[in-house]
Amino acid sequence: MEPIFSSADILKRLPFEGSRFREVDYVWRELMENIITTKKILIVTKNKGLVEMLIECVKNLDVVQKGLNAYLEGKRASFPRFYFLSNDELLEILSETKDPEKV
Numbered sequence: 001m002e003p004i005f006s007s008a009d010i011l012k013r014l015p016f017e018g019s020r021f022r023e024v025d026y027v028w029r030e031l032m033e034n035i036i037t038t039k040k041i042l043i044v045t046k047n048k049g050l051v052e053m054l055i056e057c058v059k060n061l062d063v064v065q066k067g068l069n070a071y072l073e074g075k076r077a078s079f080p081r082f083y084f085l086s087n088d089e090l091l092e093i094l095s096e097t098k099d100p101e102k103v
Contacts, residue, residue: 007095
């Protein structure tokens with residue numbers, strides 16, 4: 001999802017989902033950095049609050065996914081030819097709207 005939310009146009013259209021994604025991304029990167037630093041995953045997984053933090057990340061990702069799907073369905077309703085594209089293909093097109101050659 002990182003390439004999706006690195007697009008300024010999509011972030012502009014989905015600011016709430018973008019902020020939720022950044023929160024999850026930050027938590028994930030911090031967790032991976034902690035694992036790399038300690039080099040012992042069993043120690044990292046014993047941290048208090050880790051399970052609750054990951055559960056919250058899953059909830060946030062669900063919110064992001066639902067918002068992204070609603071956005072794509074809105075685009076499909078506006079441009080019926082988008083119904084023939086997968087979500088990945090449509091996201092690729094929408095993230096490249098600044099470069100007509102890529103579209």
